[in-house]
Amino acid sequence: MCAMDTTAARRHLTCLLTTWGVTRLALLLFVFKVFVFPGPDVTTDVSVTYRGWYEVLGTGVFPASDVTWQYPPAAALALLSPGLLPFLDYASAFFVLAFLADLAVLTLLLNTALRPGRSARGPWLWVAGVPLLGPTVYSRYDVMVTAVAVAALVAGVRHPRVMGALTGLAVLMKVWPVLLLAGAVRRRAWTAAVVTAGALAALFALAAPGAFAFLTFQRDRGTEVESVGALALHVARRAGWPGEVLLRYGSLEFTGPHVEVVGDVALGLTAVAFGWLLLWRLTAGRFTARTLPEAAFTAVLLFTVTSRVISPQYLVWLIGLAAVCLCRRSGVMGLPAVLVLAASCVTVVEFPVRFADVVASSTLGVSLMFLRNGLLVAAALTAAVRLWRSTVRGRTPLASPGAAAHGGRTAHSASRVLR
Template sequence: MSANAPAPTRPGPGGPLHRLVGWWEARRSGPTLALAWVLTRLAVLGVLALFERFVVGDVFYYHRKIRALLDVGLEHTLNEYPTPVTWLLWLPYGATGGHRVGYLVAFIVFMLALDAAFTVALYRTSGRRHTGPADFWLAFVLLVGPLSYLRFDILPAVLAGGALLAARRRPWVTGALTGLGAAMKLWPALLIPAFLAHRPDRKAAGWAFVGVGFGLAALSLLAGGWSRLVSPLTWQSDRGLQIESVWATPVMLARAVRPSAWLVDISKYQAYEIFGPSVALWLTVATLATVAGLVVIVALYLRAFRNPAPTALAVGLVVLATVAVMTVTNKTLSPQYLLWLGGPMAALLLLARDGTAGQRDQLRRLAGFLLALALLTHLVYPLFYDGLLGRSGHPMVVVSTLVTAVRNLALVVFTVQVVRLAWRWLALADRDAVAG
């Protein structure tokens, strides 16, 4: 070989995947983001049309309940959800004249519009640039799959993410979005203390939250009465141990060994629950875990309020930690609940541009972890769900239970990591403020 000949080119680290990422990074732009959104969403709809059409049942359940609304009245319609949800679910019904298939199409289009709006918000907040946070959101929804558009849980996810994006520039928007989220799904009300920790924004965010959240609560009281106002809380408290929840995992693993000792069946609460030995014990453990989770959340809030000026990243981590703790400690954990984590995570990745290189790396690792959780959740439901229900023979009961257990363990690990980082970064924010 000649001494003047060029040295052979070595493949870069990561091989083809590294080159693909490099190619994509070099071509980021508004049009490529729009194209990527269209292609990934067409892929989700393709999976729905070809392989997962059976997951549309909840949408037809909404349709059936809205159709009966005039006959039974608001006080007997969708009692498991806050009253404003009934108004929300009426929109696709009214737009399609009550047509059953039309309702399904309109519902999916509505959820796609929310998804697109959040993607645009990520693009605009980043200075009209196609950045990694938008790519994360594209991939996250793709991995969760068609379920993203066949439940309305993408709404609180987008509201929480949008509230975090607006927190420092338009705090009143943050308060309004959080209040709207609380009116639709209750749990976003837990996020407002985190946003109020930043003192300069406290008044605007607080009053907007009160105006929207309590305003919708007052309208709900006038429209449906007290029993309808509190029915989502009583519905939730009366539910049993859902088979996908973290606290059902020990019992489900035991069932995989001896299926005859436990019964898995759909309850009157529209969820598959497990019945049999030690279920009552684990329901008690779940209740204690929920209380412990609230203590952790309150401790994070107090730590945030102690800081003279907590950073946007620290507040964002408290928001993400609140959602994660609430999800893993509950006795119910439907697959679509994972969507709640995606919005705040995407917003955090965008806020990370103002953080240190180490903070950006840590958040990217969390985001990668969450993408893996999205894929595992898609495996749990709908791909392995028949196995989990015992409809595909005992071998699939074992496989599906193990996949669910791995997902739940990973979700607990993710939650612990987020809480640990939030606690540590709040301390860093405190020291930085004092030093300044």
């Protein structure tokens, strides 16, 4: 019986790795333009924009005069990394490194999922979800940030200082990983994150001028055409609203009457999301090992759907965090993860395949945005409800009885740590 189980496990692992290899080969063939993916060329961000920043960063300064530079200073590490492969041109080296980051995430997930009591759903979600986004995944540095974020969550409860240090690094690369700490119960994780982020920030500020110019550019950004708030403007545009879409701060944004109101509403909803997370954190009483990734996944979902910008690569973050959640059999994020997977399928259609329809607010473009954003909003609300029910005292956990008993022991240990 044991031999049969071992054989089945090997076959399952072989199937997973084969699927990963085939799908990633397809992505590489697209980014290297052996085959042409429908829609606009998504690789120009690497060959033109990233390459231009690489040249500037190589001189020891940040591109502070470029309004499209909207990233924290440690993003320079990702953009300079192709220099590690001098035998390749910049774009080719970047694609190879993105591929390796993808492989690193899979390795981390497999290492987690193959432990007793774990599930292979997490690795499978990553294997299946990433190619659904098309070549955009390997044409943005978000997959590299996701790799660091996944490593932080995998370190999790067992190694809080490691988690904190990795989170601090990731925050200085893309900001959103600060939400990984939403479910962290150990002070050591918070302390390590603050110390790491602070030390890196000080180092960049002293070493290179313009390290924090991105803050001004982020503040001035408007409502991007793919965001949830943009749906109101798409509908208004079809009804005769005189606004238009312009390229601003590196993305296509709405301009015209009342756009600022939509942006203000989005900021207000972000504040509401933060308030809910704070209320949850103060109310929750059952912190188990699975709470850490599930809280991070929920927090990033909430802040994604309330953001003024939802770029396609944001889905890479969500797939990575959802995959960590699904590595535990007792997890409650199955449905939100499936909704994110469905949203990824729609995302690749709206960008890059039919992005012209989105920009033009055509019937097809608006329908795609309603569907994709509707799936993300549903995922965020479902995740929030499930996180609340599984952690707040007085509620019945959604996990199995055996998992609940284990969770109770873990929660007791966590409470001792907090005290």
